[in-house]
Each structure stands twice: as structure tokens, then as C-alpha cells.
Amino acid sequence: xxxxxxxxxxxxxxxxxxxxxxxxxxxxxxxxxxxxxxxxxxxxxxxxxxxxxxxxxxxxxxxxxxxxxxxxxxxxxxxxxxxxxxxxxxxxxxxxxxxxxxxxxxxxxxxxxxxxxxxxxxxxxxxxxxxxxxxxxxxxxxxxxxxxxxxxxxxxxxxxxxxxxxxxxxxxxxxxxxxxxxxxxxxxxxxxxxxxxxxxxxxxxxxxxxxxxxxxxxxxxxxxxxxxxxxxxxxxxxxxxxxxxxxxxxxxxxxxxxxxxxxxxxxxxxxxxxxxxxxxxxxxxxxxxxxxxxxxxxxxxxxxxxxxxxxxxxxxxxxxxxxxxxxxxxxxxx
Amino acid sequence: xxxxxxxxxxxxxxxxxxxxxxxxxxxxxxxxxxxxxxxxxxxxxxxxxxxxxxxxxxxxxxxxxxxxxxxxxxxxxxxxxxxxxxxxxxxxxxxxxxxxxxxxxxxxxxxxxxxxxxxxxxxxxxxxxxxxxxxxxxxxxxxxxxxxxxxxxxxxxxxxxxxxxxxxxxxxxxxxxxxxxxxxxxxxxxxxxxxxxxxxxxxxxxxxxxxxxxxxxxxxxxxxxxxxxxxxxxxxxxxxxxxxxxxxxxxxxxxxxxxxxxxxxxxxxxxxxxxxxxxxxxxxxxxxxxxxxxxxxxxxxxxxxxxxxxxxxxxxxxxxxxxxxxxxxxxxxx
Numbered sequence: 001x002x003x004x005x006x007x008x009x010x011x012x013x014x015x016x017x018x019x020x021x022x023x024x025x026x027x028x029x030x031x032x033x034x035x036x037x038x039x040x041x042x043x044x045x046x047x048x049x050x051x052x053x054x055x056x057x058x059x060x061x062x063x064x065x066x067x068x069x070x071x072x073x074x075x076x077x078x079x080x081x082x083x084x085x086x087x088x089x090x091x092x093x094x095x096x097x098x099x100x101x102x103x104x105x106x107x108x109x110x111x112x113x114x115x116x117x118x119x120x121x122x123x124x125x126x127x128x129x130x131x132x133x134x135x136x137x138x139x140x141x142x143x144x145x146x147x148x149x150x151x152x153x154x155x156x157x158x159x160x161x162x163x164x165x166x167x168x169x170x171x172x173x174x175x176x177x178x179x180x181x182x183x184x185x186x187x188x189x190x191x192x193x194x195x196x197x198x199x200x201x202x203x204x205x206x207x208x209x210x211x212x213x214x215x216x217x218x219x220x221x222x223x224x225x226x227x228x229x230x231x232x233x234x235x236x237x238x239x240x241x242x243x244x245x246x247x248x249x250x251x252x253x254x255x256x257x258x259x260x261x262x263x264x265x266x267x268x269x270x271x272x273x274x275x276x277x278x279x280x281x282x283x284x285x286x287x288x289x290x291x292x293x294x295x296x297x298x299x300x301x302x303x304x305x306x307x308x309x310x311x312x313x314x315x316x317x318x319x320x321x322x323x324x325x326x327x328x329x330x331x332x333x334x
Numbered sequence: 335x336x337x338x339x340x341x342x343x344x345x346x347x348x349x350x351x352x353x354x355x356x357x358x359x360x361x362x363x364x365x366x367x368x369x370x371x372x373x374x375x376x377x378x379x380x381x382x383x384x385x386x387x388x389x390x391x392x393x394x395x396x397x398x399x400x401x402x403x404x405x406x407x408x409x410x411x412x413x414x415x416x417x418x419x420x421x422x423x424x425x426x427x428x429x430x431x432x433x434x435x436x437x438x439x440x441x442x443x444x445x446x447x448x449x450x451x452x453x454x455x456x457x458x459x460x461x462x463x464x465x466x467x468x469x470x471x472x473x474x475x476x477x478x479x480x481x482x483x484x485x486x487x488x489x490x491x492x493x494x495x496x497x498x499x500x501x502x503x504x505x506x507x508x509x510x511x512x513x514x515x516x517x518x519x520x521x522x523x524x525x526x527x528x529x530x531x532x533x534x535x536x537x538x539x540x541x542x543x544x545x546x547x548x549x550x551x552x553x554x555x556x557x558x559x560x561x562x563x564x565x566x567x568x569x570x571x572x573x574x575x576x577x578x579x580x581x582x583x584x585x586x587x588x589x590x591x592x593x594x595x596x597x598x599x600x601x602x603x604x605x606x607x608x609x610x611x612x613x614x615x616x617x618x619x620x621x622x623x624x625x626x627x628x629x630x631x632x633x634x635x636x637x638x639x640x641x642x643x644x645x646x647x648x649x650x651x652x653x654x655x656x657x658x659x660x661x662x663x664x665x666x667x668x
Contacts (some may be wrong), residue, residue, distance in 0.1 A: 165494070167637075168477040168603050168637045169636065172602055192629055192631070267597070269503055297524060300505040300511075
């Protein structure tokens with residue numbers, strides 16, 4: 001665009017597009033959070049409720065939430081990030097999710113659209129988060145951004161040249177189920193053995209700790225006293241207090257995270273990993289990056305950056321809403 | 335296009351484009367093979383020479399080969415598939431390759447173009463093969479085709495919606511270096527530990543056999559007599575003759591191949607794997623597919639097809655040449 005053109009006053013149409021906002025909803029196993037989103041940014045703090053049990057109860061809660069926001073703002077659309085594998089064309093939950101029993105099979109886009117007469121985009125939560133993460137200013141020029149959510153499980157999303165990659169059956173980015181050990185060492189909650197998530201998630205970390213503490217006395221580490229009721233918080237707190245055994249456990253956890261990142265690196269050759277989720281607060285990024293680079297082919301290692309999310313848990317909300325907005329804008333252009 | 339339009343006589347331009355041919359060259363560690371390619375098909379049998387030692391000697395051999403084909407046909411361009419990581423924009427070998435010492439750093443596109451005044455495309459050999467494999471009629475509609483070359487090592491190429499995926503630094507598809515074991519079980523020729531290739535390649539299979547034969551007597555398996563000099567051929571031949579131990583070794587090799595495919599599946603959610611390379615002849619596709627499906631999330635398992643290459647080792651030649659042709663046709667459209 002020439003300077004002359006860019007100095008023309010903006011058209012009403014362009015201004016209207018820029019000011020379009022959508023409701024972003026992040027539907028998780030324990031809580032539902034929602035906020036208005038405009039141009040990749042949340043307007044105000046998200047509203048949060050507890051996730052009720054059962055499909056009908058969840059839908060009723062969503063209806064209330066949307067109606068509430070409709071009273072507050074003019075919505076261009078609604079974006080919903082949900083656990084489970086989602087067919088984004090139909091907006092149906094097509095793959096099971098342990099965190100939301102009975103949720104699979106829900107035609108979420110259809111039911112919400114017919115009730116509110118607004119365009120709805122439904123997306124897997126890790127994918128929605130990855131989409132938002134890849135759009136922050138620092139990463140816009142990256143070729144391949146892989147977002148890794150470290151929480152109770154491990155989720156992921158792959159953005160290639162600005163576009164979310166969904167795979168052949170909406171299942172791409174299920175990176176928690178990369179196989180990182182041989183011979184059925186540890187069972188994952190999905191029923192498969194040796195998934196990355198069975199080692200690198202919060203749940204995995206606790207199991208690693210329990211294994212490593214088997215022959216450790218309470219003298220050597222206070223953690224040994226409460227092996228059965230151990231939490232990730234206990235482990236990180238002990239490591240923080242220079243408990244030698246706890247530090248070894250945390251180091252081992254970093255090795256497990258490294259393993260998955262190394263696998264992804266030799267397949268996708270990404271130029272950025274974004275780590276998010278509750279456990280990313282406890283990652284030693286210097287150490288992890290060193291471990292990963294040390295275990296990749298030089299050409300692939302050189303390209304890798306590993307960052308912590310800047311979006312502080314809001315990425316699901318922002319990404320879901322932004323999908324809805326992008327669809328609106330694309331539709332208005334055609 | 336309407337029926338009326340499609341029945342118009344073809345323009346000279348369209349006919350000329352269809353009849354364009356390029357020279358495809360597959361430059362490997364032991365041999366160089368070349369043939370004329372038109373519309374994804376090789377014309378005649380490939381010409382084959384031994385790969386000479388040293389960069390200058392290889393270049394001289396390529397010059398002779400190209401000059402020979404120039405006397406035989408009108409070439410629209412030249413495509414070269416080579417071991418190593420290739421920057422396809424500059425056509426330079428940017429990543430080392432053990433099979434062609436001293437080859438890294440060669441500005442292959444530049445030197446060949448300046449000598450023959452023809453457009454040249456240089457591509458990593460596994461990528462060139464993947465490109466050709468993904469274009470066979472049966473796979474044209476697939477969303478994500480991952481080609482896996484099982485030979486002395488393991489190579490790979492990823493084609494997403496018809497386009498080869500190169501990654502951030504031309505390193506995508508280096509799938510032989512996915513990490514499939516923990517704790518430095520086995521060193522790979524690349525210097526990293528526990529790479530897929532260290533287990534699933536021909537070299538890996540021999541090491542697996544040597545490990546498994548350690549406590550086996552010659553009575554139990556004749557393979558035990560020649561552990562030191564064992565070849566993949568020995569192993570497959572013994573398994574064919576119902577040697578129980580050899581069959582276990584081959585089964586273990588299938589598990590190792592399965593492991594890498596399962597990792598790729600949960601990242602990319604491909605709808606097809608194409609297995610190629612010398613060792614793909616010995617893969618039990620039924621068994622392998624069963625193993626992979628059993629270790630993937632249902633949604634991802636359902637999408638997976640695993641096939642043997644139909645191109646019988648010609649994919650590198652065809653893919654490289656087709657890249658050159660596609661570039662010519664794209665350039666002529668703009």
C-alpha cells in the first residue's frame with residue numbers, strides 16, 4: 001500500500017470491522033471462564049463459574065453466561081474453547097474427554113447458534129490457546145509455533161504460518177500422547193502406555209516422585225514421609241528449599257518434558273515452543289532449553305526458541321473468540 | 335470449468351506445458367541415478383553410476399550426467415534429490431550428511447544453473463521422495479501424507495494438503511531422530527542417543543538382534559553363530575525359515591517402527607503413511623498397522639492408513655524433477 005493510500009480516512013466498514021467483538025468462552029473440567037475479546041485482546045477480567053456436572057447442566061450454564069454478556073455488549077460472534085477433539089466445521093465434540101464426562105457427541109455450535117442466532121466457532125481448548133499464543137506480537141513472524149500446555153495433562157496446538165493445523169481428523173496436536181518410553185513403563189489416563197503426559201504432566205510428576213522416593217528415608221527428604229498424598233506443590237516447594245532429592249525429581253521432570261519437545265522438533269522443525277498451563281510456572285527455561293538443544297540435530301536446535309506464555313491463562317478465551325472474529329471477517333470479504 | 339469450456343481445443347501453450355520434461359537426479363551415498371520425468375512419471379529406466387568420493391568428483395559426475403541427458407532430450411529444468419538438509423531457496427546443502435562427506439556447504443543450485451543455464455531445484459532426498467509418493471493417484475486427496483524411508487537410516491517427508499512441509503529451517507521431516515527411548519540406551523550415528531533410526535533402521539535392527547542373541551545358543555538359532563557379522567538379510571532369511579528367535583527379533587523391529595509412527599500420529603494426525611526404502615520390503619503391514627492403531631487415541635487411529643510405496647525406489651528422481659517442473663509452471667503463470 002502506498003503512503004497516499006494509507007492516509008485516506010478509514011471507511012465506516014473498516015472501522016466497524018476493527019471494533020467487532022466476540023465472546024470467548026473457555027470450558028474446562030473444573031471451571032468455565034468467559035470474556036469479551038476485540039483484536040486479540042480481552043476486554044476486562046474474565047467472568048468465572050464452576051463447571052456443573054452433566055451435559056444439560058453445562059449447556060444451561062453456557063446459555064446463562066452468553067445471555068449475561070449479550071446484555072453487556074454487542075457481540076459479533078461466540079468462540080468456545082472446550083476439552084475434547086472438536087470437528088470445527090460442524091462444531092461437534094467428536095473425541096472423548098475424561099474431564100467432561102458425557103460431553104462427546106454434543107453438537108455445540110448447532111445448539112448455541114440456534115438459540116442465540118449468532119455465529120459460533122467451537123475449538124479444542126489447547127488449539128484455541130495455541131492460536132492466541134501464536135498471534136502475540138513477538139511471534140507473528142514465526143513459521144511454526146507449537147504451544148504446549150503443562151497441567152494435569154499435556155495438551156498442544158500447532159500453528160504453521162499463522163494457521164492452526166488440524167490434521168486429517170481434527171486430532172493434530174494431541175501431543176500429550178506421544179510415546180516417550182518403551183515396554184509399557186507407565187499407563188496414561190487415556191488407557192495407552194508411556195504417553196508423554198504420563199511423565200511430563202502434574203500427574204506424571206507425582207508418579208515420578210513416588211517412584212524415586214521408594215528407597216528414600218524421611219531423613220534424606222521430608223517428601224518421603226508423605227509419598228501417598230504427594231502433590232506437585234509439595235515437590236516444587238521442597239526443591240525450592242534445596243531438598244536434594246526434590247531437586248533431582250524436578251530435574252527428572254525436565255528430562256521428561258525435554259523428551260516430547262525433542263520428538264516434535266525432529267518432525268516439525270518449529271521456531272518456537274510456547275509453554276503454558278499451571279505447571280509452566282515451575283519450568284526452568286534455561287535448563288530445559290539447554291537439554292532440548294543438546295538432543296537435537298544442530299540445524300534443528302539452532303531454530304528453537306522456548307518461551308513462557310505471555311497470556312497468563314487467557315489464551316483459550318482469546319483464541320476461541322478470535323477464531324469467531326476471523327471467520328466473520330473472512331465471510332464479509334467473500 | 336463448464337463442459338463447453340473444457341471441450342475447447344487445447345492451446346499450444348497448454349500442450350507445451352504438458353509435454354515439458356525435467357531431469358530428475360537422485361544423489362545417494364553409494365549411487366547416483368537419473369531419468370527424464372514428465373507429469374509425475376519417469377520416461378524409461380534410470381541411468382545409474384557409482385557415487386564418486388569428494389565434492390569436486392561428485393560435481394564432475396553430475397556435469398557428465400546432465401550433459402548426456404541434454405543430448406537426448408529437451409530439458410525444461412533439473413531436479414536434484416540429495417542427502418543432507420537443503421535450503422531449497424538457495425539450493426545449498428546446509429546440514430551435514432554422514433553419507434556424503436564434505437558435501438555440506440555445496441551451493442548445488444548455483445553451480446549447476448550457471449553451467450547449464452537451466453532452472454535447478456535441489457531438495458532433500460527423503461522430501462523429494464515424499465513429494466512424489468503423495469502425488470500418486472490413490473493419495474492425491476489425502477490431507478497429510480508422511481513418507482518414511484526405511485534403509486540404513488530412517489528418513490521422512492511430510493506433505494500437507496499437497497505441499498511439502500519444510501519447517502522453520504528446512505529441517506522438518508528429520509523423523510529418524512525422534513527420541514524413542516529414555517536414558518541413553520543406544521547411540522545413533524548422528525551422535526544423539528535413542529533416535530528412532532538407531533532402533534528402526536537396518537543398522538538398528540542388527541544391533542537389536544545382537545542384543546537379543548547375547549544369551550542364545552547356536553542350537554536355539556543359527557543366527558547366534560554369526561552375531562558379529564550379522565546382516566539384515568540373515569535375520570529376515572532366518573525368520574522366513576521359521577527360526578523362532580529371528581521371528582522375535584523381527585517382531586521387536588516392528589515394535590520399534592511402530593513407536594515412531596505413533597509419535598508422528600499424535601502430532602500430525604496423518605491420514606496416510608507411505609513406507610519406502612529397502613527394508614520396507616520386509617515389513618508385515620498387517621501387523622504394523624495393528625500395532626500402531628492399538629497405541630493411538632481412537633480418533634487418530636481411525637484416520638491412519640499405512641501403505642507400501644508404489645514407486646519402487648524411483649520416488650526421489652520423480653519428486654525432484656517434479657519440483658523443477660512445478661516451479662517452471664508456477665513461474666509461467668505469474
